[in-house]
Amino acid sequence: MQVQFTDITLRYAQQTVLDRLNFTVQDGELVALLGPSGSGKTTLLNLLAGLLTPSAGHLLFNGTDVTHQDPRHRHVGMVFQDYALYPHLSVLDNIAFPLKMAHVNRATRYAQAQKYAQLVHVDDQLTKFPRALSGGQQQRVALARTLIKQPALLLLDEPLSNLDAALRLELRDEIRRIQRLTGVTTLLVTHDQDDALRIADRIIVLANGRIQQSGTGAALYRHPQNQFVAQFIGTPPINLIDVAAIRPFIHAEIPPERLQQAATFGIRSEALTFTTTNQPILGQLPITLERQLQIGRDQQTLVHSPIGRLISSQVPLTGTQSPTTLFLQAAGSFLFAADGRCLWDGDADA
Numbered sequence: 001m002q003v004q005f006t007d008i009t010l011r012y013a014q015q016t017v018l019d020r021l022n023f024t025v026q027d028g029e030l031v032a033l034l035g036p037s038g039s040g041k042t043t044l045l046n047l048l049a050g051l052l053t054p055s056a057g058h059l060l061f062n063g064t065d066v067t068h069q070d071p072r073h074r075h076v077g078m079v080f081q082d083y084a085l086y087p088h089l090s091v092l093d094n095i096a097f098p099l100k101m102a103h104v105n106r107a108t109r110y111a112q113a114q115k116y117a118q119l120v121h122v123d124d125q126l127t128k129f130p131r132a133l134s135g136g137q138q139q140r141v142a143l144a145r146t147l148i149k150q151p152a153l154l155l156l157d158e159p160l161s162n163l164d165a166a167l168r169l170e171l172r173d174e175i176r177r178i179q180r181l182t183g184v185t186t187l188l189v190t191h192d193q194d195d196a197l198r199i200a201d202r203i204i205v206l207a208n209g210r211i212q213q214s215g216t217g218a219a220l221y222r223h224p225q226n227q228f229v230a231q232f233i234g235t236p237p238i239n240l241i242d243v244a245a246i247r248p249f250i251h252a253e254i255p256p257e258r259l260q261q262a263a264t265f266g267i268r269s270e271a272l273t274f275t276t277t278n279q280p281i282l283g284q285l286p287i288t289l290e291r292q293l294q295i296g297r298d299q300q301t302l303v304h305s306p307i308g309r310l311i312s313s314q315v316p317l318t319g320t321q322s323p324t325t326l327f328l329q330a331a332g333s334f335l336f337a338a339d340g341r342c343l344w345d346g347d348a349d350a
């Protein structure tokens with residue numbers, strides 16, 4: 001089902017939580033809604049489920065205006081962070097429960113429950129009660145219980161938040177597999193960029209009630225439209241430097257009028273390189289090494305420079321001599337205006 005927000009605004013008393021949102025989720029798409037705490041993610045899901053009505057604007061499902069439609073008629077399924085399983089019912093009865101409420105006969109609802117249990121890989125747990133399951137298994141059951149209703153739209157509200165790291169990784173892949181198999185249009189709410197980047201076809205970044213940018217993980221990382229997105233997406237975090245401080249170290253081709261307008265220079269850790277490559281270089285900085293870390297397969301080096309402390313992921317772990325200069329590569333460098341807009345992107349505009 002295609003979902004369309006047209007100029008949707010939601011206010012609580014004086015606070016505008018969502019401010020004229022416009023976006024479309026295509027039929028079968030898996031979109032992550034990524035934003036910091038309080039950015040309005042849950043509010044947006046509640047609008048889709050029909051638990052809230054917007055202050056202004058329209059919500060369309062397959063082109064039909066459902067802004068004021070009763071939640072029961074929307075065919076929307078929701079899965080929450082805390083599973084919300086019925087503790088006194090077995091796995092099979094939990095999954096079959098929505099069909100019982102819909103007065104589907106016993107044989108059919110158990111056959112369907114078996115089918116969905118297989119889909120989410122809990123078919124070997126059918127007689128257990130929720131307390132005897134791991135968090136990941138409980139979330140699988142919650143997913144099956146929602147999917148058995150064959151929703152036209154699936155809403156996942158921080159479904160991985162209560163899981164430990166290993167289960168989280170496993171369920172991320174599972175959510176994607178199950179969504180692909182069922183083809184259900186899905187909106188996943190998360191504040192975790194890793195979840196969004198690994199699961200979704202496309203990410204919508206929400207902050208301060210506005211869509212900051214919508215795109216693939218690669219587009220958001222390589223071509224952020226503003227400083228918020230540049231800071232929010234990517235680990236280690238982007239280096240942000242006052243333009244006036246870095247200007248004396250820049251020798252190459254940035255349009256002078258852009259430099260004039262800019263307040264902040266952003267540089268990704270991988271754009272601070274130890275040696276020159278065949279990539280365009282903007283300039284170079286004298287540095288002293290502070291600390292080097294190996295974090296899994298990634299290396300991070302903290303350096304002191306005349307423009308402050310920086311992080312590079314391109315300095316080899318020492319052994320030989322310490323580097324005294326780092327090169328600023330154009331790709332991965334950005335200029336931001338005082339209001340946060342990206343004025344120049346070293347990869348796209350150079």
Ligand SMILES: Nc1ncnc2c1ncn2[C@@H]1O[C@H](COP(=O)(O)OP(=O)(O)OP(=O)(O)O)[C@@H](O)[C@H]1O
Pocket residue numbers: 012017035036037038039040041042043044191
């Ligand atoms: N019923 C309400 N009355 C007044 N303000 C509310 C109400 N519900 C939410 N808000 C406010 O709306 C804003 C967005 O809340 P929402 O729960 O949608 O954010 P969120 O992005 O889901 O945050 P989190 O990740 O912390 O759950 C917050 O500032 C919150 O305080």
